Amino acid sequence: MIKQILELHSFRGWFFTFGLLFAAIFLLPVLNIFISEESFFHIPDYMFPLLGKYLCYAIVALAVDLIWGYTGILSLGHGVFFSIGGYAMGMYLMRSIGTEGVYKSELPDFMVFLDWKELPWYWYGFDYFSFTLLVIFLLPGLFAFTFGYFAFRSRIKGVYFAIITQAMTYALMLLFFRNNTGFGGNNGLTDFKRILGYSLQDSSTKMGLFVITVLVLFLSYVLSRYIVKSKLGRVLTAIRDVENRVMFSGYNTLNYKLFIWTVSAFLCGLAGALYVPQVGIINPSEMQPANSIEMAIWVAVGGRGTLVGAILGAGLVNVAKSWFTVAAPDYWLYFLGFLFIVVTLFLPKGFIGIFDRFIPKNSNRDVTND
Amino acid sequence: MTSEDNQTNESSVDTRHGCILYVENVTVSFDGFKALNDLNLYIDDGELRCIIGPNGAGKTTMMDVITGKTRPDEGTVFFGQSMDLTQMTEYEIAHAGIGRKFQKPTVFKNHSVYENLELALHADKGIWTSLLKRLNADQKIMIEGALETIGLVEQKNIRAGLLAHGQTQWLEIGMLLVQDPRLLLIDEPVAGMTHQETEQTAELLSSLAGKHSVVVVEHEMDFIRSIANRVTVLHEGRVLAEGSMEDVQNDPKVVEVYLGS
Numbered sequence: 001m002i003k004q005i006l007e008l009h010s011f012r013g014w015f016f017t018f019g020l021l022f023a024a025i026f027l028l029p030v031l032n033i034f035i036s037e038e039s040f041f042h043i044p045d046y047m048f049p050l051l052g053k054y055l056c057y058a059i060v061a062l063a064v065d066l067i068w069g070y071t072g073i074l075s076l077g078h079g080v081f082f083s084i085g086g087y088a089m090g091m092y093l094m095r096s097i098g099t100e101g102v103y104k105s106e107l108p109d110f111m112v113f114l115d116w117k118e119l120p121w122y123w124y125g126f127d128y129f130s131f132t133l134l135v136i137f138l139l140p141g142l143f144a145f146t147f148g149y150f151a152f153r154s155r156i157k158g159v160y161f162a163i164i165t166q167a168m169t170y171a172l173m174l175l176f177f178r179n180n181t182g183f184g185g186n187n188g189l190t191d192f193k194r195i196l197g198y199s200l201q202d203s204s205t206k207m208g209l210f211v212i213t214v215l216v217l218f219l220s221y222v223l224s225r226y227i228v229k230s231k232l233g234r235v236l237t238a239i240r241d242v243e244n245r246v247m248f249s250g251y252n253t254l255n256y257k258l259f260i261w262t263v264s265a266f267l268c269g270l271a272g273a274l275y276v277p278q279v280g281i282i283n284p285s286e287m288q289p290a291n292s293i294e295m296a297i298w299v300a301v302g303g304r305g306t307l308v309g310a311i312l313g314a315g316l317v318n319v320a321k322s323w324f325t326v327a328a329p330d331y332w333l334y335f336l337g338f339l340f341i342v343v344t345l346f347l348p349k350g351f352i353g354i355f356d357r358f359i360p361k362n363s364n365r366d367v368t369n370d
Numbered sequence: 371m372t373s374e375d376n377q378t379n380e381s382s383v384d385t386r387h388g389c390i391l392y393v394e395n396v397t398v399s400f401d402g403f404k405a406l407n408d409l410n411l412y413i414d415d416g417e418l419r420c421i422i423g424p425n426g427a428g429k430t431t432m433m434d435v436i437t438g439k440t441r442p443d444e445g446t447v448f449f450g451q452s453m454d455l456t457q458m459t460e461y462e463i464a465h466a467g468i469g470r471k472f473q474k475p476t477v478f479k480n481h482s483v484y485e486n487l488e489l490a491l492h493a494d495k496g497i498w499t500s501l502l503k504r505l506n507a508d509q510k511i512m513i514e515g516a517l518e519t520i521g522l523v524e525q526k527n528i529r530a531g532l533l534a535h536g537q538t539q540w541l542e543i544g545m546l547l548v549q550d551p552r553l554l555l556i557d558e559p560v561a562g563m564t565h566q567e568t569e570q571t572a573e574l575l576s577s578l579a580g581k582h583s584v585v586v587v588e589h590e591m592d593f594i595r596s597i598a599n600r601v602t603v604l605h606e607g608r609v610l611a612e613g614s615m616e617d618v619q620n621d622p623k624v625v626e627v628y629l630g631s
Contacts, residue, residue: 004504232500234485238478245476248437249549250464251495259497 008225017218024214029207045203048210052278054318055213059220059271061298061310063264068296069304070228071260072240074158077165079292080172081140081265085272086282087176088139090189091123092132093200093277097193109191110184120182129196140269141262148261152254166289173287188283195277206278213274217311220267224307227263236260237305297336301343303350312351383450383467383552385415390553390583391436396445398431398607405431406442407607413553418579420594421587423604424627429587430473432604433555437470438463449553465495469551473558475538479531483522483541486530487513490545512548519574520544536567543574554584560593572596603627 009017028051032043060082068074094108103112107119125131147168151161179185198205227233238246239253246253276282285291294317302313317339324332347353383390391413398406406428413419423429434440436447438460447455455463464470478486491509493499505513517523520540525533530541539559546554559575560568568590576597578584588594594601594615601618603611611621618624 001502227501230501231488231503232497234481234489235500237480238489241478241480242476244439244460245472245478246489247460248464248470249490249495249545250461250492252459252461255497256500 005222005226008222008229017221021214021218025211029211032203032207045206048203048206049278049280050322052206052210052213053275054315055210055217056271056275056278057295057298057314057318058311059213059217059274060268060295061302061314062217062220062224062307063267063271064295064299065304065307065310066224066227066236066260066267067264069299069306069310070233070240071236071257073257073261074162074296075165075261075264076162076289076292076296077169078264078268078295079287079289080169081144081268082272082275083172083176083282083284083286084140084143085136085269086276086286087183087189087272088126088132088135088269089273089276090192090282091126091183092129093192093195094189095123095127096195097191100193101191108184108189110179110187111182114179122182136269136273137266140272141266144265145258145262148258152257152261166292169287169292170289173284173289176284176287184283186284188281188285189276190281190283192277192280200277200280209274209278213278216270216274220270221307221311223263224267227260228307232256232259294336297340299350301339301350303347303352306350306352309350309352316351384452385450387451388414390415390417390450391585392446392448392451393432393436394446394448396432396435396442396447398428398435398440398442404607406435409445409604409608411602411609413583413585415552416580416583418576418584418597418599419586420598420601421585421604422589422591422594422601423610426606427604428607429604430557431607433470433557433587436463436555437468461495464549464551467550467552468555469546469549469553470555471542471546471557471559473561475535475542477530477533477538477541477545479529481530482527483517483530483533484513484526486541486545487516487548491548492550516544516548519547521570536563539563539567539571543571547578552582554578554582556584556586558588559586560588560590568593569596 006014028043028048031041032045032048035042037044060078063081064075064078097108099106101109101112103109105112107116111119125135151164156164175181176183176188177186183189192200194200195205195209198208200206228236235246235251235256239256243253246256272282272286298313298317299310300313301317302311303309317336320335320339321332324335343350349356389412391411393409393411396406396409397404405426409428409432411432421429421432431440435442436455438455438458442456449455449463449466449468453466455468458466478489481489488505488509491505491513493509494503514523517526520543522533522537522541522544525537530538533541539562543556543559546556556575560571563571572593575584575586586594586597598615601613601615602609603618603621603624605627610627611618611624613621
């Protein structure tokens with residue numbers, strides 16, 4: 001098993017991966033703590049939640065790449081799994097506020113505002129971090145499994161599948177917008193104070209959350225890489241290319257699709273759960289159809305079916321978004337559309353494809369079976 | 371996601387009566403057009419059978435019915451004595467030991483030749499095995515053997531999409547070989563092949579009979595003459611004639627259909 005994991009990369013590949021990992025979890029905190037604020041190399045506190053947010057998006061991009069880039073199933077509803085993870089974490093953070101809310105009540109503020117007298121049953125358990133963690137780990141996958149089972153069993157494919165995932169995310173968004181649903185309506189969950197007793201305002205907490213996000217991204221990457229380098233990964237790309245042939249070779253493609261769909265949703269849920277404490281809010285707009293479409297664009301921009309490309313794409317697009325929404329907020333969507341068209345026309349393999357051109361063919365195509 | 375459906379069912383193909391495939395009274399209609407009309411066909415265990423017939427005779431539909439792609443409106447299809455193929459899914463049928471080569475060669479173009487064979491290889495095809503296990507020594511030997519049989523040893527690390535047409539056909543046959551089915555259904559194996567490739571293919575298919583039962587659909591008469599001992603002629607969804615190539619060629623009904631068309 002360990003040998004198989006080590007074989008996932010060449011020496012050079014691991015060297016880069018661990019180099020980045022080291023830089024993120026040691027170098028950045030050191031530059032924050034030990035370098036004086038005037039210095040050019042100082043990393044200010046606010047950078048950690050910002051970078052953490054990008055890394056959460058990178059995990060989402062990995063998840064989308066697994067299902068779309070490798071298996072050829074375009075999902076435009078991954079915002080749902082992200083939100084399920086996010087809301088679960090948000091509910092825990094709401095319960096952690098205790099009586100320090102505006103209304104000094106045991107109940108979350110929005111419930112007091114709605115004149116609710118007691119906690120709805122589905123909020124039980126979110127006082128405990130362990131229970132919350134369990135929900136984060138299980139619920140997005142479980143939801144995806146159920147949805148996927150019916151969709152894949154009915155052999156819904158291609159654009160039809162993409163459309164029903166859009167419908168799914170839209171329907172859930174509408175549901176969560178309602179005050180009566182019990183998740184804070186259109187305001188969502190916010191005003192969090194602390195996580196596991198640590199204040200969310202402390203720079204050490206921010207740094208801790210950032211480091212955890214880096215580690216989760218790293219593990220997600222290794223897991224994804226393990227999957228796509230295994231025979232299962234080759235079956236997935238075969239399903240993408242000619243599903244019929246895979247069936248006539250004796251594979252139950254339903255199980256394969258369901259497996260990767262569930263794994264993808266699981267990773268997305270983790271990303272959502274890490275996103276919420278760092279960004280400080282979760283609301284139904286995360287389930288806007290456009291948000292899920294954007295996730296697919298990250299992967300397309302970075303390069304489908306490469307994993308690294310997905311991470312790169314999530315970073316590039318979101319840094320651009322952060323800059324644009326400050327400099328020229330009205331033009332962001334135009335730019336995104338423009339970027340998508342340019343990439344589709346001129347960079348069919350995404351930005352990662354540019355590197356491929358400069359690296360000799362034999363070194364990036366690792367044939368795994370000798 | 372259980373592993374029970376990944377078990378090999380091959381041993382349970384009951385061929386005690388010498389027959390491996392029973393297609394009985396099968397009718398398939400598309401919008402009123404009867405692609406198969408009360409078709410009866412029996413394939414012996416280990417036999418090499420050729421099926422010919424004019425366009426629209428129902429040859430491909432017959433293959434679709436056997437492999438589970440199309441469900442018959444009427445009739446039964448049994449693999450051995452006990453396995454009712456009309457109740458099984460495509461992958462279950464494949465797993466039970468029926469391999470199919472398509473008219474249009476379909477290989478996995480983005481995978482290397484070696485990986486194509488690995489994917490087709492007869493093995494546990496459940497997700498957990500695929501995720502966790504690597505090829506064992508026996509399986510590697512089997513793949514290497516198939517590479518030699520189909521003459522693609524040197525091309526094994528090449529993307530299958532880059533192969534020449536004839537090589538692609540051979541790769542697909544190789545994929546069927548490593549799948550190790552009891553019954554092979556082969557749709558137009560020599561379409562687009564050079565004369566020499568056609569001869570080699572004929573040799574290969576003849577060598578397969580005995581160990582496997584082989585059903586070949588083909589138009590190329592010379593090719594059929596060179597491999598077949600028994601020929602079935604399909605016409606308008608039913609069997610028109612059956613027998614040796616010579617008998618069939620002299621059958622007045624067959625002559626009429628072929629000359630008439």
